[in-house]
Amino acid sequence: MRFIVLRWLAVSERLVALLSIFPFAAASFASTKPRYGGVLRVELLASSTTLDPRAWKAGSRDFGTNERLAALVFDRLVALDNYGRFVPQLATEWSHDASSRRWQFTIRADVKFSDGSALSAADVAAALAPLLPEDLKVAATGNSVVFQATEQRADLLELLASGRFFVFRAQPDGSLVGTGAFKLEEAGKGTRPAAADSPSVAQTSLQRLNFAANELCWAGRPFLDAIDVTLGVPPLRALFDLQVGKAELVELAPDMVRRANQANTRVWASSPLTLYGLRFDDAQPQTTNEKLREALSLSLDRMTMAGVLLQKQAEPAAALLPQWLSGYAFLFHGETNVERAKELRVSLPANVAGGASPLRLQTDVSGDLARLLAERVVVNARQTGISMQPLGKAHDGNARTADPAELHLFAWRIFSLSPGEELRSLAKAQRVEEAKEGNLSDPDRRYAWERKILEERKLMPLVALPDYAGLATTVRDWQPSPWGEWQLADVWLEPAQAPKTTAPPNSAPNGARP
Amino acid sequence: MSFRTKLFWVFLVTMLVSVSIVSYAVTHYSRAPFEEIDRERTEALVAQFQKEYAQRGEEVGRQLDNIINSELTARMAIDLANPNADQSLYFRDAVGMAQEHGLDFVEIVNFQGTLISSVQYPARVGYKEDWVTQVSDWHEVAPFLRKEELPDGSDLSLSAVRTYPVEKKNLYIIGGKRMDRHFLASLVLPAGMRALLYRNLDPTFSAAEIVDSNDTLQNPERLEPLINQIRKQSQPLVETVNWTGNAADAETFHSIPLLGRNNEVLGALLVGSSQRELVLLKRKISWLAAIVGVSALFVGLILTWWISRRITRPIEELADGARDVASGRWDRHIDLRGRDEVGQLAGAFNEMTQTLASQKERLVQAERVAAWRELARRLAHELRNPLFPLQITVENLQRARQLSQDQFQEVFNESTATLKAELSNLNAIVNRFSDFSKMPTPRFTKVRINEALRDAMRLFEPQFNAVGKPPVGTELFLGEGLPEIDADPDLLHKAFQNLILNALDAMPAGGTLKLRTSGQDEKIRIEVSDTGKGLTPEECSRLFTPYYTTKQLGTGLGLAIVQSIVSDHHGTISVSSEESRGTTFRIDLPQRQPGVLLKPAVEEKKSEGEEPARATAAANQG
């Protein structure tokens, strides 16, 4: 059967040609002409950010904020549009060998950094080299950069079109300059000067960032004069500011979305980007018990977590990679069977299922949402007889026991469009042993490894959350990608007559969740 | 023990007993008011607590009524009555309700008993709260204590439930306020009292669950036994807790269990009342009692001395007077004035002595007359015996004149012999009387009594085992180391002779003669006992009367002489007898004679110069 499928797939490429008889029609855009000028006021939940891609931690919740802000000042070699097409950015064309191990990208000519200096292939190589995975090397040759992989890299374009793979130049003072539509003008109070050996623009405790239009941008000056970003805004305050006209674009916490909808606020939601899940600490002896893992997994009520606790602002997750990224997440089923879980629990020795002392669930991420999910996990477990207690988050210094926890609640934010890269990074961060399945860009191998992880219950997905944002009605040409890139370079502001945030009925912005 | 000493002790004991009784009474009866006050204050505090509890419950009920009557709740209830309702819409509504209405705990439960929203444990949404749906009308149920499950433990709340009915389907709102220190802080506590709240949220006692609004509780684990008892039996209890070794630090706790809807013990109110005041008061009273006691002792001593002097001195005088009268000074007069009983007694005493003195002469005269009469009678009796044979003999002589010379001569010889014998007898009688009449005054010298007795015994030794007579045994129990006494050895000898002779006469059938000497209280006691037929009490009383005798042949003077001698020695003689068992004569002689100063017998030499002194001493013994 596999041969038939593969043959069909080979046929499908012929089909592609057949289908080409249908004329290509571009998506229709707003018919109103964009207007230059204005300052877009943005409020974000994260209390700090760094624009240096080298300092970003894969999978962290701040990755999205960092990436969105970095995208204002930096460009990548390629971008992926909402129709699945790779669009040239700093690279104008690319090619690869038959084995997809060697890729060559031609660097766009006449591109300048925001300080006026010219972009070269060497700058690209220097910027990307420290960011690449271990199996990938980059070198500049003339006006091109060449990527050499140790194994087949069919997903290189997805890799380079997402995540941290921005092109920048480190200045002698440690600051970074880019070729993007904006440049960082000012960092607000609380900024600490970067250390001499630190290449970051600004590391800690930034409260306000001001980005000014880059007149030298190769793609053209953006419509906005500036973007004013405030960090660390509490969720309720952000929504309020949007509603009273103090901001045009605010990041919304999931528990604010309902309130925003009820107030007829224009709300955008990405595809599910943040996965919350559970991880057993394999170093703890009792956590290796398979029945315990199965019992716990069967006790988890993901529907209630997503549908009630998160008020339908999240989806139950049965897979590690979301459906929109892997395409096969629907093959996994997060079964809830309390009766079966109880049967398994009864068959466990008392000291395993938290009999003598409860299993400890450590929340590895801060926030009310994580705490709520952890409490629900505890309630579900207790219902089946597994004794468990939640511990506070380790980071904020809340009470934690001297003994390590048997179970951890983690949050993982999707950062790459390469599902293989994403899965590998997630597994590594959650201390799952390396895949023996080889190249994870192959969906068969990737699926097999993901299934193995889930069947062995090394990781147990709970829910997946989108990113949310609220927009003022004055924000036009808002076309974010489903994977969370805001693409503010193409946004423009309609002259404000009255601070209105009420959206026209039935407006379905591009990039809405599938 | 003298009367004064007795009086002193009586007075002292009376004072001490009175003081003790008063102290005890004060302590005891002052405790009662304290306890009464304590009880009243506790009751008032408990009533206050209950009132506050009820008010809080009403407040909770009122706020829940406000929630029920709000438009939001109405819309929610109508929507949730729809089987396809999206319950997730209301997931956070409990938070808003709680904030708006000032409640600590709010939960929303739909008509199926499923938790829709929860302030305190949002993660439990979706689980059943069947207990809520089992009551048909929650308005009739008073606010109740409830154990609230929280993610990180549990808490105690005062809760109520209200419902919003839609088409026979109820929406339930459960609301409550936390029972914590703020609740206790609203109570007004009298001085020395405090209120604690124990929240029974753990399976075992936990000191951390004791709520103290003032943060003054130390060593809370001391309350563990009391609290465990309350948890077990859910009845009010009273127990005193000693916080330290000092009794003043003790605290009495009145514990009232606080029950939940199902009568489970969810908490306990502990009303503590310090025992310091009472303990200090008791100590004060004790100190006071001790001081009063010591003072009483001191005062008693003085008072006793003074009073006893006032009381005992007249009595002593009376006693001295009685002693003087006993010793023969019948003209003794007590100089005591007073109208009280003692004065009356003194007056009576003086009257008595006057009467005695006046009667003494009459008595002496009477006795003299009686003695003369007795003497005359005895004389007549004594003389009659020998006179009768004299008379017969003379008559025989007269008759014999008519006989022949030889016959007359024989009769004459017999008669003269008889006349001589009887005349000798008469002479003896006269001599005895003469002896008795001219008993010499004692001539005191140091005498060893034991030797005197032995000397007297020696005289009668032949008679103890005389042939043809029943033997008489002798037993001597002579005290060793008896001091020499002032005595006339001759007179003593005579006295002892008479007694021994008397004893022998009392044992015609033999027996045992016992002689015993002993010394006590500066007197020497001599006992002469026989095992004869004994004497009757009447005989004993007349024994020492001159001429009284129980013997057929006897002058009756022997014991009288003995008595006279004993009297001259300022001693006493008594007799005790038991019929058929024997008789014992007991003589007590003083060791020293008044006004006589003698050297020990070994060194004593009689001299002429001493006679006048003795004579004087003898003259004084009248």
Add this chain to the structure above:
Amino acid sequence: MICVNWTNHEAVSETRSQQLKSVFVEELQGKQSDPATATGNCVVSVFLERTPAKIVVTADVENGRDARFFFATIPRAGIPAENVATSVPRLEKELLWQQTERVLDALFVRRGNGASDRLIVLQKEVLVVYEKQADGWKAAQAKPLGEASVMQRAPRGELSFSLDQPERVKIVFAGKSCQASLNDASPLVCQQSTEPVRAGMLLASACDSRVWWLRASGGDSTTPDKLELVNSSVPQGQIAATELAMLGPIVSISSGEALRADTAVVFNLATGNYEIYRIALACSQ
């Protein structure tokens, strides 16, 4: 015999999906003689999923109790986008009949093959069958409803027609349904029934294979309705692809032409007449 379940999760347009399916099945059938795959009673489920850069094709092959998954990806960039979003269907109406008597429902039946078209009109007390003549509609049958007549303030009755039985029509009332012969004067045959009231009718496009749901906008009897065309898979959906305003409240919508066209009965507020329209989809550019 191999059966194939084909699911397109909006990865590609439906048209394209059907075309892909045809190719796939053709290939599969061509391989049926392959002894390696002829294991009897296999079920193949194929899913088309869209990811940012690729179409992921997942084949779930069941063999008894086992299942195996196969994956393949197609770059999305290689598939031209379709102008599906711009093909807005257009509704056309054609007035067939009007009368003053109350009409509960009507059916236009195109018979072809020389037979005259029929217009079946359900009134309160009678079922009338008109036949198209050269000079208009002529009543061919009039069947009294008898006991089935509807005596209500707002009577409802619906006509159901099947091309399988072109000589019969079913009438659904509240609580009963009746069968009527269109060719003779035989009386209605009725029985107890609890069929629900229709809220609309399917309408197929003559130009493509799309099938829509035609419904009324749902006002009361005093306001004019619109005919709304919505996605047939989401008949309760909010978004109407197109609308057609009518002159009064829409009384009923039926179909007698195998969904190629529907019949709508409208009460004209201006004239007070009951009007019967034929509604069809116009092909678009």
